[in-house]
Amino acid sequence: MRWRRLLDWLIERATNGRKQKPAIREILRLGLYQIFFLNRIPEHAIVDESVRLAKSQKCLGQVGFINAMMRRFLREREQITRDIADLQEERPALGQSHPDWLFEQWEQRWGREKTIRLMEWNNQPAPTCIRVNRLLTDPKQLAKRWEDEGVETTPIDCDWAKPDSLFRLRKHPPLESLGSFRDGLFYVQDPSTLLSVDLLDPRPGHAVLDLCAAPGGKTCHIAERMNNDGQLSATDTSESRLEMLRENCDRMKVTCATLGQADEITAGEARFDRVLVDVPCTTTGVMRRRLDLRWRLSPGEGDLLAATQLDLLGQAAKLTKADGRLVYSTCSIEPEENGQLIARFLEANPGWQLADERSLHPVESHTDGAYAARLTRRAGD
Numbered sequence: 001m002r003w004r005r006l007l008d009w010l011i012e013r014a015t016n017g018r019k020q021k022p023a024i025r026e027i028l029r030l031g032l033y034q035i036f037f038l039n040r041i042p043e044h045a046i047v048d049e050s051v052r053l054a055k056s057q058k059c060l061g062q063v064g065f066i067n068a069m070m071r072r073f074l075r076e077r078e079q080i081t082r083d084i085a086d087l088q089e090e091r092p093a094l095g096q097s098h099p100d101w102l103f104e105q106w107e108q109r110w111g112r113e114k115t116i117r118l119m120e121w122n123n124q125p126a127p128t129c130i131r132v133n134r135l136l137t138d139p140k141q142l143a144k145r146w147e148d149e150g151v152e153t154t155p156i157d158c159d160w161a162k163p164d165s166l167f168r169l170r171k172h173p174p175l176e177s178l179g180s181f182r183d184g185l186f187y188v189q190d191p192s193t194l195l196s197v198d199l200l201d202p203r204p205g206h207a208v209l210d211l212c213a214a215p216g217g218k219t220c221h222i223a224e225r226m227n228n229d230g231q232l233s234a235t236d237t238s239e240s241r242l243e244m245l246r247e248n249c250d251r252m253k254v255t256c257a258t259l260g261q262a263d264e265i266t267a268g269e270a271r272f273d274r275v276l277v278d279v280p281c282t283t284t285g286v287m288r289r290r291l292d293l294r295w296r297l298s299p300g301e302g303d304l305l306a307a308t309q310l311d312l313l314g315q316a317a318k319l320t321k322a323d324g325r326l327v328y329s330t331c332s333i334e335p336e337e338n339g340q341l342i343a344r345f346l347e348a349n350p351g352w353q354l355a356d357e358r359s360l361h362p363v364e365s366h367t368d369g370a371y372a373a374r375l376t377r378r379a380g381d
Contacts, residue, residue: 001291001292001295002097002122002123002291002294003033003037003097003123004029004085004097004295005094005098005099005286006087006094006095006096006097007028007029007032007033007096008025008029009087009094010036010073010080010195011025011028011029011032013042014069014072014073015188020062021059021062023054023057023059024054024059024062024065024066024105027050027053027054027057027059027066027075028050028066028069030050030053031046031047031049031066031069031070031073032073035048035070035073035074035077036077036080036081036084043074046070046074047067047070047071048294050066050067050070051063051066051067051070053066054066061331068267088116089276090334092112092115092119093119094115096116096119096120096122096123097192097294098119098122098243098294099294099295099297101266101299102297103115103119105299106118109335114363117363118361118363121288121362122287122288122294122361122362123288124250124288125157125288125289126190126289126368127168127169128169128172128175128188128189129156129166129167129168129169129189129190129191130167130169130186130187130188130189131161131165131166131167131186131187131189131194131217131221132164132165132166132169132185132186132218133184133185133186133187134162134165134224135223135224135227135228135252135253135254136183136184137185138250139164139165142180142185142186143178145179145185149172149173149178149179149180150171150172151169151171151172151173151178151180151265152169152170152171152172153167153169153170154167154168154170155167155168155169156168156191156380158191158194158367160194160195160198160358160367161190161194161198164192165194165356168172175188182251182265183251184251184252184253187217187220187221187248187252187253188255189217189221190367190368191220191364191367191368192331192360192367192368192369192370193217193331193368193370194221195227195329195360195370195372196218196276196278196327196329196370196372197218197221197222197276198202198372199325199327199356199358199372199373199374200222200274200276200325200327200374201225201274201325202225202226202230202232202273202274203212203225203226204226204229204230205226205229205230206226206230206231206272206273206274207230207231207233207271207272207273207274207331208222208226208230208232208233208272208273208274208275208276208278209233209234209235209265209270209272209274209275209276209316209319210222210232210233210234210235210253210278210318210376211232211235211262211266211275211277211278211312211315211319212235212236212262212277212278212279212280212312213235213236213245213259213274213278214236214238214241214242214244214245214353215244215245215247215248215378216234216244216245216249216252217248217251218276218278219232219234219245219248219254220248220249220252220254222276223249223252223254223256223257224254226256226370227257228253228254228255229256230256231256231258232256232257232258233257233258233260233265233266233270233272234249234257234258234259235259235260235261235263235264235265235266236237236261236262237261239261239277242259242260242261245259248261252266256299263290266315266319270319270359271319271320271321271323271324272319272320272324273321273324273325274318274320274324274325275316275319275321275324275325275326275327275328276318276327276329276330276356277312277313277315277316277326277327277328277375278309278315278329278330279305279309279312279328279329279330279337280305280308280309281302281305281309281330281331281332281337282297282301282302282305282332282334282337283331283332284297284332284333284334284369285330285331285332285333285360285362285368285369285370286331286368286369287370288362288368289368298355301334302332302334302336302337302355305337306336306337306341306344306375309330309337309341310341310345312330313341313345314345314349315327316328317352317375318336320377323377324376324377325334325374325375325376326352326374326375326376327372327373327374328342328345328372328373328375329370329371329372329373330370330371331368331369331370332369332371333359333361333362333369333371337341337371338359338371338373339357339359339371339373342354342375343356344372345375347377351377351378352375352376352377352378353376353377353378354373354374354375355374355375355376356373357371357372357373357374358371358372359371
């Protein structure tokens with residue numbers, strides 16, 4: 001899925017742009033991906049499997065074509081590999097399999113070199129990163145458990161999280177098979193997701209609202225920071241997402257949270273010491289994890305989301321106590337969803353001020369992209 005555009009370019013170049021049935025196109029994509037992006041599959045297996053797939057899809061008239069195409073690409077493998085390298089230098093958007101408009105937008109913003117590095121980042125498989133659940137264990141105890149379970153890890157250091165809180169899993173059995181996972185001793189999440197909670201700074205005894213909470217990574221981290229002491233309200237608008245939130249909170253033994261629909265929990269005169277609003281966004285900061293995202297996005301989508309983002313931020317502001325903290329966050333790297341949107345909010349709401357903000361860019365932070373801003377009311381408002 002990541003490399004679809006480049007794979008299609010290779011197919012079209014070899015077939016002079018001749019169209020194929022969808023099933024044939026997919027078989028060709030799969031075969032070429034194995035040839036040029038995987039290195040452990042024997043050549044004969046690539047050919048045999050491609051032919052078998054054509055037969056299983058009732059494309060008997062195309063079996064010879066598929067067989068010939070696979071053998072041709074294998075014969076020309078070295079030259080085509082050089083062609084791909086040249087393409088990545090001369091036409092980076094095509095060579096790195098991103099839409100032209102997205103490359104041009106990013107290049108204008110960050111320059112060619114940084115944009116190419118970002119596209120390379122997006123094309124790499126994302127590692128599995130976890131946060132230790134200090135409600136139930138500590139890093140030393142968990143390390144002993146992992147040793148028994150055959151889990152190998154590397155610590156991750158970042159200045160917005162406690163030391164020994166984050167690890168990358170280098171080697172592990174399926175997560176669902178691990179007792180340490182089922183017992184809620186850790187939560188799978190990228191280090192970038194902890195940034196907004198760090199700015200929020202929830203403490204024991206606080207009344208905290210997580211306005212767009214599902215699937216629950218930030219909610220569970222907030223509960224940990226509160227030591228399960230206080231009132232944590234976590235909301236979402238989708239019942240299916242709320243169910244996911246419930247499952248994660250149950251597994252992580254979060255006992256201080258009330259979960260429910262946003263309009264139910266925020267009704268009345270409820271006011272909170274801390275409010276987190278992690279808004280729906282284009283999610284361009286996590287493109288390497290969302291394989292089809294680059295093909296679903298369209299130019300100007302961030303601007304279309306701005307109305308929803310501003311509305312949610314306005315709702316969150318009304319629910320924040322006079323001396324409280326309001327944190328706005330996204331997993332986007334687009335300024336119109338981040339700093340520019342905060343500037344629009346502050347212009348329309350002069351009673352608020354920006355206390356702190358931070359952006360994480362994958363090329364610089366070596367994490368998923370993210371943005372968080374902490375807002376407070378001006379004195380006297």
